[in-house]
Amino acid sequence: MIALMKRLGVISAVVLALGVAAGAVPQVMWQLPTAAPKDSIWEKALTDMTAAWARDTGGRVRATVFAGGKLGTEASIVRAMRVNNYQASLFMVTGGLAQIDDGFNALAIPFFFKDDAEMVAVRDALTPDLEKRLNAKGFHLLSWTTGGWVRLFSVNPLRTLADIKKAKLWTSDTDVKMTTWYKTNGFNPVPLDANAAASQLKIGMIDATPSPAYLALLLGMQNNAKYMLDVNLGPFLGALVVTTKAWNAVSPEDQAKLTAAAKVFETKTSVEMPANDAKAVTEMKARGLTVVQMAQKDLDELYATVGKLTASMRNDMVPAEMFDKAVAARDAYRKKK
């Protein structure tokens, strides 16, 4: 044990010595932990992006990516970033971003968007406001990313809103407001741990769960939940953020280079992740998954009814101002279309 510790001591000393030696060129070293899975498209794109940062800034800005939640959950990373222990991270809207500012919940209202184009229109319209809100909390938005769409996987086919309401639906046991919203509006939520969905589907504690397709495939959900409702419940959106303190320590020229590489990350993941999602659906279909299409009248009823129900999220879950702006941006896009 002591030998190991000594060894670690030496390693640390070497790491520090390297840092001091490299001090001739003013540089910053960021830690970029993320809960994004290891070996995922996200991790690869992040590693490419940080390599571009180091290259484009002449080594003045370096960052190490720690994927797979090795340095903690999104909640824990947010808390560490508040005191600048970590400097950058990739968060999802429903996780770290909403924890920093609940304005991000405007992008997570159930059945709010019908397709990508609507989501992008609203996201872009809200971006300036979200940037301001993030800045006020000590964070800077670098770029967006997407992980495709969250859809409902179920043991029995869900063909109508009534079916969805009847289903024993997984909800996060830490998301008290969402659970209450579901319950109040006649759904049948079962609050459970985030990792428990697949196993609880098996034993029947739940019979439906929202999930992005690639994650459902990864967890083998199609073994028990043999149906996927082909309606977008919500976008699996995320964003790359950096602490304001770390951001301000970088020169404006380098900031521009970092932003440019982050935009490349955004473009790359926004293409590759949805493609990966589509591939996952194809693979699950080959393994016995049935994709359920909702009849148009049932779909219309779903959007109309849930649209009314989600109004109660205004103020309670989504700040009124952000809720109104999201609705206005979406309706404006639909009108223009």
Add this chain to the structure above:
Amino acid sequence: MKALAVRAENLLAALAISGLMLLPLAEIFLRNVFHIIIPGAAPIAQNLTLWVGLLGAAIAAREGKLLTLATGEFLPKGIVENVALIVTGFVGAAVSTLFMVGGIDFTRTAYDAGEMIAGIPMWVAVLAIPFAFGLIAIRLAWRAHSWIGRGLAALGIAGGWWLSQHLDVIAGHALWPWFTALGVSALLGAPIFALLGGVALVGLLGFGMLPDLAVGAAYEQLTSSSAGLATIPLFTLAGFLMAEGKSPERLLRMLRAWFGWIPGGTAIAAAALCAFFTLFTGGSGVTILALGGLLLPAMLKEGYRERFSIGLLTASGSLGLLFPLSVPLILFAIVVSAAGTPVEMGHMFIGGVLPGVLMLGLVGLLGSREAIRQRLERLPFRVSEMLAATWEAKWELLLPVVVLGALIGNWAKTAELAPVAALYALVVQRFIHRDLKSNGDVVRVMDDCVSLVGGVLLILCVAIGLTRYFVLIEVPEQLIAWTSAHVSDRWVFLLCLNVFLLLVGTVMDIFSAIVVVAPLLLPLAAHFKIDPVHLGVIFVANLELGYLHPPLGLNLLLASVRFKKPVLEVMWATLPFLGILAGGVLLITYWDSLTLGILRLTGMYAGLY
């Protein structure tokens, strides 16, 4: 005044663990009867686990029950012991103070951010952290025997505070003197949490982080929704409650009625009984301490040699660790899942069954051999006694039936099984058998349980900081690179793993070993295509053996205390068991079907490779 404060502290801890038990039970009742859910029950329970763990740790520090390395036991009494108490008190107090300061900063940040947990401000929940570490710091300094000694040890508090304000003393400097000091103090008997937490803090501070990073990691570890950590205190409580009163006698009578006609039947019954209790108490030594007094006389009365009996009971003290509901199996699943390799608790439970039966069978085999060699008289097989003894032990036997019934009947979620077990044990011992005579008895048992669990959870929460430090300096990657360069064969790797884990088990308790070592082994195991469930069973089986390995195996020391025999004599008595169990561990390691066979056959889990 002091007595009043102690009672208040005990009562608070009992209330916290009661809340931890009652909240999910209320949810089960309301959900099944009225279809009502309690929003926020899970986050509240997670934060109650934090309180139970940290209050328990403070009580353990008060009672001198914090887990330490076994080396401290070998220090000579007198001046050496006194100096060691001052040194270990100083270091322990300094590390605790650093965590306390980190806790204050963490609380302040939570206050500023306005984070809420199920309607309760998060800063209120995390106040437990600075409060508990402050108490622990004072209590560790207080352990010295004289006032001068306490004064010197208390300088650790001032030292810890000073360090927290002068982080540049660590950042940017060589860390090995700090690591050496922490290592030496651990060898002298400082609590393990001070070693692990101290190394974590020094490492992270050396990396330019603030102490609240380690505290944030500790908070995440104790409250993480995926952790299912609340099951640990509650399963342990169920074990403590069942160990009270006459439950062990009833179960022993039944086991003897069933197996007494086999040569070595009483030895087998004793080993099985130890396994039953160990699976709840996690092989923390409680089994030997609680059951030794009952089982040793029972075996001697039947004519077993004293040395053999002591050897068997020492070996049996950790036998149940591979059976379903065992706390180390739960912990392994939690730790490796948190490290990014999802492992289901249920798979660990089922994976451990056959290896557990194998280890129990091997000990039983030695029991039979002894009975035959000594020509011990066998008990006659009487159906009437078997039925009567089984009937007498019916309430104890129903415990697993009730727990599994709640799961299979879909009344309770997996995470809710522990409160069901704890409530059942409480009702049986307090109201049916009345072995617990008063509510005061219940509080006493709860406090015993909380202080044991607190010691474990304290290690768990500080060790995550160490894991984070290892990740930051990329130790797992370096380990993979080194092992890939030096070990190319899977079987050689497994052999190295056996030897390494045996050494780890000799010096470290099972909980610290899982938390610190398992995440480091995961990438190596993946590299050599060893399934994580199999790795977990190998891990726990090896650690089980480490409890018996001379010179520092924990069971050897506990048995020496319990049976009032020199450690050397206990070691000698345990050797045959160590030998046969080592054979079992090798079989478990190299024949993965023993672990994965049932899972594959039933289609529950195909294995990763």
